[in-house]
Amino acid sequence: MPTDVHVVYEDVRKSYDGSTWVVHGLDLEVHRGEFLTLLGPSGSGKTTCLMMLAGFEAATEGAIRIDGESVQDLPPDKRGIGVVFQNYALFPHMTVAGNLAFPLEVRGMAPAERAERVERVLRLVRLEGMEARRPAQLSGGQQQRVAIARALVFEPELVLMDEPLGALDRRLREEMQYEIRRIQRELGVTVVYVTHDQQEAMVMSDRVAVFNEGRIEQIDPPEVLYEEPERAFVARFIGENNLLHGTVLGLRDGFCDVDVGGIAMRAACIAPLKVGEPTTLAIRPERVGVGDSPDRYANDFEATVDDITFLGDHLRVNLSIGEIKDFVAKIPNVTGQGGVLEGDRVRLGWAALNCRALEAVAEVPSPQ
Amino acid sequence: MRPASDRAARRLRAGGLALPLVAFIFLSFLAPLGNLLTRSVHEPVVADALPETLRALEGEWSGGLPPDAAFDAIAHELPVARETRQIGPTATRVNRRESGMRSVIVKTARRVARLESRAQAGEPWRQLLPEIDEAWERPESWQAIRAAGERFTDRHYLNALDLDRDANGDVVRQPPERRIYVALFLRTLVVSLGVTVLCLLIGYPLAHLIANASAGTSRMLLLLVLVPFWTSLLVRTTAWIVLLQQQGTVNDLLVWIGLVPDDARLSMIYNMTGTFVAMTHVLLPFMVLPLYSVMRSIPNVHMDAAASLGANPTQAFVRVYWPQSLPGVAAGSLLVFILSIGYYITPALVGGQSGQLISNMIAHHMQTSLNWGLAAALGGVLLLAVLALYLIFDRLVGIDKLRLG
Ligand SMILES: Nc1ncnc2c1ncn2[C@@H]1O[C@H](COP(=O)(O)OP(=O)(O)OP(=O)(O)O)[C@@H](O)[C@H]1O
Ligand SMILES: [Mg+2]
Numbered sequence: 001m002p003t004d005v006h007v008v009y010e011d012v013r014k015s016y017d018g019s020t021w022v023v024h025g026l027d028l029e030v031h032r033g034e035f036l037t038l039l040g041p042s043g044s045g046k047t048t049c050l051m052m053l054a055g056f057e058a059a060t061e062g063a064i065r066i067d068g069e070s071v072q073d074l075p076p077d078k079r080g081i082g083v084v085f086q087n088y089a090l091f092p093h094m095t096v097a098g099n100l101a102f103p104l105e106v107r108g109m110a111p112a113e114r115a116e117r118v119e120r121v122l123r124l125v126r127l128e129g130m131e132a133r134r135p136a137q138l139s140g141g142q143q144q145r146v147a148i149a150r151a152l153v154f155e156p157e158l159v160l161m162d163e164p165l166g167a168l169d170r171r172l173r174e175e176m177q178y179e180i181r182r183i184q185r186e187l188g189v190t191v192v193y194v195t196h197d198q199q200e201a202m203v204m205s206d207r208v209a210v211f212n213e214g215r216i217e218q219i220d221p222p223e224v225l226y227e228e229p230e231r232a233f234v235a236r237f238i239g240e241n242n243l244l245h246g247t248v249l250g251l252r253d254g255f256c257d258v259d260v261g262g263i264a265m266r267a268a269c270i271a272p273l274k275v276g277e278p279t280t281l282a283i284r285p286e287r288v289g290v291g292d293s294p295d296r297y298a299n300d301f302e303a304t305v306d307d308i309t310f311l312g313d314h315l316r317v318n319l320s321i322g323e324i325k326d327f328v329a330k331i332p333n334v335t336g337q338g339g340v341l342e343g344d345r346v347r348l349g350w351a352a353l354n355c356r357a358l359e360a361v362a363e364v365p366s367p368q
Numbered sequence: 369m370r371p372a373s374d375r376a377a378r379r380l381r382a383g384g385l386a387l388p389l390v391a392f393i394f395l396s397f398l399a400p401l402g403n404l405l406t407r408s409v410h411e412p413v414v415a416d417a418l419p420e421t422l423r424a425l426e427g428e429w430s431g432g433l434p435p436d437a438a439f440d441a442i443a444h445e446l447p448v449a450r451e452t453r454q455i456g457p458t459a460t461r462v463n464r465r466e467s468g469m470r471s472v473i474v475k476t477a478r479r480v481a482r483l484e485s486r487a488q489a490g491e492p493w494r495q496l497l498p499e500i501d502e503a504w505e506r507p508e509s510w511q512a513i514r515a516a517g518e519r520f521t522d523r524h525y526l527n528a529l530d531l532d533r534d535a536n537g538d539v540v541r542q543p544p545e546r547r548i549y550v551a552l553f554l555r556t557l558v559v560s561l562g563v564t565v566l567c568l569l570i571g572y573p574l575a576h577l578i579a580n581a582s583a584g585t586s587r588m589l590l591l592l593v594l595v596p597f598w599t600s601l602l603v604r605t606t607a608w609i610v611l612l613q614q615q616g617t618v619n620d621l622l623v624w625i626g627l628v629p630d631d632a633r634l635s636m637i638y639n640m641t642g643t644f645v646a647m648t649h650v651l652l653p654f655m656v657l658p659l660y661s662v663m664r665s666i667p668n669v670h671m672d673a674a675a676s677l678g679a680n681p682t683q684a685f686v687r688v689y690w691p692q693s694l695p696g697v698a699a700g701s702l703l704v705f706i707l708s709i710g711y712y713i714t715p716a717l718v719g720g721q722s723g724q725l726i727s728n729m730i731a732h733h734m735q736t737s738l739n740w741g742l743a744a745a746l747g748g749v750l751l752l753a754v755l756a757l758y759l760i761f762d763r764l765v766g767i768d769k770l771r772l773g
Binding site for chain 2: 075082092
């Protein structure tokens with residue numbers, strides 16, 4: 001994949017009211033042809049970032065460049081960016097064909113070519129034969145397809161989507177995730193996609209930027225984000241992690257020893273930690289071995305089973321390791337029976353590499 | 369599932385509850401309307417007062433004058449009409465056909481009694497009546513009575529359209545100096561259209577502002593639109609008089625700025641300008657409210673979407689916003705137009721001579737000339753015009769597209 005840069009955010013800041021930053025010093029590069037997802041909790045500034053790129057909001061500070069050119073003074077209609085809005089924003093007084101032809105009409109395209117383009121894009125989103133319908137006569141999923149088709153029909157190189165699947169039910173959402181991905185691959189357009197659904201982000205994206213409080217915590221391909229979270233926020237937000245708070249006792253060869261409530265643990269040292277500093281350990285529940293033979297793991301403890309939940313493909317076990325309560329382990333359901341019972345004393349262990357020592361969950365950075 | 373009889377009973381009870389409403393609508397709306405339309409074509413006064421005379425006037429007349437029976441009958445019926453106090457209305461109606469006949473009839477009714485003895489003695493009324501007034505020897509007088517005696521007449525409608533019947537009964541136009549109503553209808557139409565357009569020009573941006581302002585500002589602006597709505601029409605119209613008269617605030621201001629010399633103050637009231645200004649002001653809320661209600665339901669994101677698709681602000685407005693606001697435009701325009709086509713008070717107060725509309729003429733015939741038949745016919749024509757416009761509107765836009773609020 002060519003990795004030439006398509007869009008750049010350079011130290012972009014945004015404030016609506018002049019006193020609080022909703023986006024702090026954002027630096028971000030979007031590659032050409034990439035599917036980049038902005039993922040984060042509600043209110044973390046994802047939409048704001050997208051709208052600044054589309055031109056509906058102005059950056060308070062910093063610059064946004066498309067193909068190296070600052071778009072500071074370019075109005076939205078001159079940016080040539082396709083946008084899919086959360087509630088589709090289809091024009092109710094026009095037919096499907098009318099909606100799709102609209103961007104071509106305002107560009108002064110001849111009717112014959114227009115009709116051909118509309119037909120082609122309808123085929124792309126698999127809505128042949130729906131030309132004459134009004135948006136109100138379409139199902140949610142079909143409206144969604146029309147909205148995507150409309151954002152693509154004028155062949156923009158960059159398409160923005162703000163939670164386009166938010167209004168759909170789960171099954172349809174999964175189908176559309178696959179469809180959007182297919183279309184993006186087929187056309188090779190750059191997509192910046194906003195969602196607060198991490199599953200969706202994982203399925204669709206080349207890279208995911210995890211937003212928190214107007215900052216990017218980490219930006220990486222989904223599998224890297226999952227396997228190697230660099231920040232406690234990411235560890236908590238992507239998938240599931242046991243987060244344990246402790247103090248660094250010693251450092252050696254990229255590993256560190258950490259005291260967690262009187263229990264010593266060995267962890268891969270990810271954050272630039274020093275002895276005596278606080279740290280947060282992140283351990284994935286499925287990387288925890290329960291009832292395995294002793295001495296297999298660098299971290300090896302006795303624990304009490306507090307609760308077991310049967311979830312089909314795995315068992316979810318809540319344990320206490322001394323003072324540490326609510327430690328979660330997942331036991332794959334390979335034998336048909338977990339082999340543990342509530343109240344059991346079991347051995348519990350995990351490798352040092354699967355225990356990541358991150359910077360301690362800091363105070364929320366207060367806006368200036 | 370309820371038994372059918374139970375449901376029927378319930379429907380009956382529901383119908384019973386609606387009965388007072390139906391009665392109210394009938395009494396307050398349909399009945400007067402029916403009365404008005406009846407009056408415009410039904411004129412029984414003369415027919416009721418002079419039945420025998422009218423019967424004698426039927427058929428061929430020899431020598432230009434009706435047969436003796438007509439003279440006998442009218443000599444008998446006029447005094448009766450006088451006693452039952454029908455002589456005034458009867459005389460008035462005949463007089464509308466042939467001027468001068470009012471005094472002839474009243475005088476004859478009074479004097480017939482004195483000649484009764486000579487009639488008893490064998491002298492025919494054909495010779496006696498001309499002694500009272502020689503008008504009885506003219507065929508025109510009798511034709512007027514016969515014409516006025518028709519129970520159902522299209523005369524008022526013809527009159528309302530500046531038409532008349534000539535001696536042969538053919539429909540012809542009134543002589544030029546008597547053609548007033550068609551011009552007045554046209555003026556009313558033009559004024560109504562003008563007021564509608566003015567209201568739209570002012571109301572559209574205003575409604576857009578209200579629909580898109582922050583909640584606080586929006587409430588304030590809406591209040592400003594509504595407050596005049598709640599104050600008395602008279603107060604508002606009088607306020608315009610204070611503002612626009614020759615020695616009024618606006619003229620004072622213009623003179624003070626030096627835009628207008630003191631001896632050439634603008635006359636902005638008691639003419640068409642006054643009518644336009646005051647009517648536009650009075651009717652503006654009827655434009656703003658439906659527009660506001662429709663515009664509030666147009667999502668802001670549509671304009672963003674249009675821009676993202678490459679439409680400049682003008683294209684976005686013309687292609688995306690305006691079509692979606694059309695139901696409000698249609699509703700507001702229809703309301704303002706229909707209200708202004710029947711507008712009465714404001715033109716009467718500030719319209720002067722040149723700013724009077726058809727409704728003022730209707731009022732004149734109701735109150736001053738007491739020609740209720742003509743007033744009713746003018747009202748009927750107005751009603752027909754509004755209905756026609758409504759149907760055209762329905763064809764072009766569709767009544768179901770209206771959004772009144
Ligand atoms: N037009 C606006 N005026 C003032 N504040 C705004 C405006 N739009 C957003 N904000 C604020 O900016 C912050 C970020 O909002 P934004 O819409 O970018 O979040 P988001 O990540 O898209 O959230 P969500 O997932 O809920 O859509 C929020 O605190 C929000 O209240
Ligand atoms: Mg958002």
